[in-house]
Amino acid sequence: MSERAGNLNLGALAFDAYGTLFDVHSVVAACEAAFPSRGAALSRLWRDKQLEYSWLLSLMDRYEDFWAVTEKALRYACQHLGLACDAATHTRLLESYYHLAAYPEVPAALARLAVNRRLVIISNGTPQMLAAVTQATGLTAVFDELISVEAVGVYKPSPRVYALLPQRLGMPTEAIGFVSSNAFDITGAKAFGLRTYWVNRQDATPDGLGYPPDIVVRTLTELADRLDAEEA
Amino acid sequence: MSERAGNLNLGALAFDAYGTLFDVHSVVAACEAAFPSRGAALSRLWRDKQLEYSWLLSLMDRYEDFWAVTEKALRYACQHLGLACDAATHTRLLESYYHLAAYPEVPAALARLAVNRRLVIISNGTPQMLAAVTQATGLTAVFDELISVEAVGVYKPSPRVYALLPQRLGMPTEAIGFVSSNAFDITGAKAFGLRTYWVNRQDATPDGLGYPPDIVVRTLTELADRLDAEEA
Numbered sequence: 001m002s003e004r005a006g007n008l009n010l011g012a013l014a015f016d017a018y019g020t021l022f023d024v025h026s027v028v029a030a031c032e033a034a035f036p037s038r039g040a041a042l043s044r045l046w047r048d049k050q051l052e053y054s055w056l057l058s059l060m061d062r063y064e065d066f067w068a069v070t071e072k073a074l075r076y077a078c079q080h081l082g083l084a085c086d087a088a089t090h091t092r093l094l095e096s097y098y099h100l101a102a103y104p105e106v107p108a109a110l111a112r113l114a115v116n117r118r119l120v121i122i123s124n125g126t127p128q129m130l131a132a133v134t135q136a137t138g139l140t141a142v143f144d145e146l147i148s149v150e151a152v153g154v155y156k157p158s159p160r161v162y163a164l165l166p167q168r169l170g171m172p173t174e175a176i177g178f179v180s181s182n183a184f185d186i187t188g189a190k191a192f193g194l195r196t197y198w199v200n201r202q203d204a205t206p207d208g209l210g211y212p213p214d215i216v217v218r219t220l221t222e223l224a225d226r227l228d229a230e231e232a
Numbered sequence: 233m234s235e236r237a238g239n240l241n242l243g244a245l246a247f248d249a250y251g252t253l254f255d256v257h258s259v260v261a262a263c264e265a266a267f268p269s270r271g272a273a274l275s276r277l278w279r280d281k282q283l284e285y286s287w288l289l290s291l292m293d294r295y296e297d298f299w300a301v302t303e304k305a306l307r308y309a310c311q312h313l314g315l316a317c318d319a320a321t322h323t324r325l326l327e328s329y330y331h332l333a334a335y336p337e338v339p340a341a342l343a344r345l346a347v348n349r350r351l352v353i354i355s356n357g358t359p360q361m362l363a364a365v366t367q368a369t370g371l372t373a374v375f376d377e378l379i380s381v382e383a384v385g386v387y388k389p390s391p392r393v394y395a396l397l398p399q400r401l402g403m404p405t406e407a408i409g410f411v412s413s414n415a416f417d418i419t420g421a422k423a424f425g426l427r428t429y430w431v432n433r434q435d436a437t438p439d440g441l442g443y444p445p446d447i448v449v450r451t452l453t454e455l456a457d458r459l460d461a462e463e464a
Contacts, residue, residue, distance in 0.1 A: 053441060055287040056416055059390050060423050062441075072440045080437040158291050184288055191292050205312040208304045209285060209294075 010195070010227070011171050013113055014147075016180035017123035020199055021110075022100040022133055030096040034089045042077055049073035051184075054124055054155040063153040066124045070097060098132040102139065103201070109220035110142045116231065122147040122165060122178075124155050157188020165194065179223065183207035190214075197223055242427065242459070243403050245345055246379075248388075248412035249355035252431055253342075254332040254365055262328040266321045274309055281305035283416075286356055286387040295385040298356045302329060330364040334371065335433070341452035342374045348463065354379040354397060354410075356387050389420020397426065411455065415439035422446075429455055 018024050025043050032039025050073035057063055064072075071094055078085040085093070113119060121143055123130055130146040147168055152160045166173045178194040180186050181201050190196045190211035198206075198213035199220065206212065217223045250256050257275050264271025282305035289295055296304075303326055310317040317325070345351060353375055355362055362378040379400055384392045398405045410426040412418050413433050422428045422443035430438075430445035431452065438444065449455045 052284075052287075052416075055284075055291060056389055056419065056441065059287060059290055059387070060420055061391060062423055072442075076437065076440040079440070155291070157288055159293060184284075187288065188292055191294055205308065208308040208311070209288065210304075 009175050010117060010177050010231075011175040012118040012120065012144075012165075012169050013177045013179055014120050014122045014165050014169075014194075016178075016182060016185050017121050017125055017130060017133065018100075018182075020179060020181040021102055021106050021121070021139070022137065023103055024100065026101040027093065027096045030093055034085070034093060035083050038081060038083060042081060042083065045077040045080060046070075046074050049076050058155045058158060063155075065126050065150060066129060066148075066155075067094075067126050069124075070094060097129060099136040100133050102137040103220070105219050105221045107137075107139065109224050110139065112224040113220070113227065114142050116227075118144045118169065120145045120147055120165070120169065122149075122161070124149050126150055156185050157191070159188070159192045162189050162192035162194060179220075186213045187211045199223065241407050242349060242409050242463075243407040244350040244352065244376075244397075244401050245409045245411055245429075246352050246354045246397050246401075246426075248410075248414060248417050249353050249357055249362060249365065250332075250414075252411060252413040253334055253338050253353070253371070254369065255335055256332065258333040259325065259328045262325050266317070266325060267315050270313060270315060274313060274315065277309040277312060278302075278306050281308050290387045290390060295387075297358050297382060298361060298387075299326075299358050301356075302326060329361060331368040332365050334369040335452070337451050337453045339369075339371065341456050342371065344456040345452070345459065346374050348459075350376045350401065352377045352379055352397070352401065354381075354393065356381050358382055388417050389423070391420070391424045394421050394424035394426060411452075418445045419443045431455065 024047050028039045028043040031042040050070050053069045053073050127148045134140045147164050149161050154160050165176050173193045176194055178189040179197045181199040186196045186198045187207045187209050196213040198216045200216050256279050260271045260275040263274040282302050285301045285305050359380045366372045379396050381393050386392050397408050405425045410421040411429045413431040418428045418430045419439045419441050428445040430448045432448050
């Protein structure tokens, strides 16, 4: 009953972008085309290093934007795997970030979720990266705002990032739901005080830092079903 | 010539502990004994998660000490690998951190390096963990001080950690050399302004964030040789 009452007051949903709405491993195709049979390994290491660099630069107080981070992570991954990446290939792989695929259920599920509440994106990506990928996937209109960490110059899971949500939405923190498939992002948002929905698409191991999600779903369709049921 | 002049003024060397002086993967034996054929995988994931948790908690402004971080990382690693770790095994694995092995060349190399300068440890470890491992390896006497990040409540590579060195040593930053085998730690120390010596024991890929080490060696013996030659 108390959980239901809480949800009735949910005024907005904020979505992580990469890995939640957009499939970062859809760059695997571009990687595979450039380096046959190494696409999966490159794509995975590139992503892991991208996050690691975002954490390290934040902790060092040496913020660089996510395009630069993504570029440096790609260089590292190619060097580590012994892949000779010429300038044209480097650019082509990087630019695949501008036209990532949305997960299949995302457009229809967002349309349902938008009926009763405002939707925004809050992401590590630069404003340009976020504008490009939402446009490429036809999702621009469903979002009220695309919020980039660039406004605070630090990456997730800093509380300064999540604090942008009540500020920009003009709502109390407890009225905002946060949706991410990245376990560390859910942990950071929960520690900040947001209501959290973990989209565990690939049966990942839960984060063990002690800030578990309020609700776990497998897809955004399941999230829409849950919220419909609770608010019915 | 300018590099040589710089070294002549080196008044102290500060060492990272885990991975640099003490072999974190010497816990692999304890892991292997507990989980035959899975020791290497468990040891590696445990270490990776330990660092990741240290970065995330720092960024979240939710510092917990390194013992707690190490414990949570072990739980995660066991869960992820599907290993049922009972309480006694859990305790035994954790306590292997109190008696890690030093790398073979470390005692003799430290004795040489201590002739001309003060030596300290600066580490993520708790004061208790650092006291235990230096005692177990017979290295207590060679160090002037064991400096734990606990004093500032944040983990490497925060500049607040490296700032402890000039404060505690009472020396200018440029008179202090920093020694680590962890690439991210070298990056953080260099960004702070320390002279950095990367001990690349396992031919690791250099960090790509743009703060390369001043000198790269494979062992502490090679570091002692280099410094002897430069200061001769």
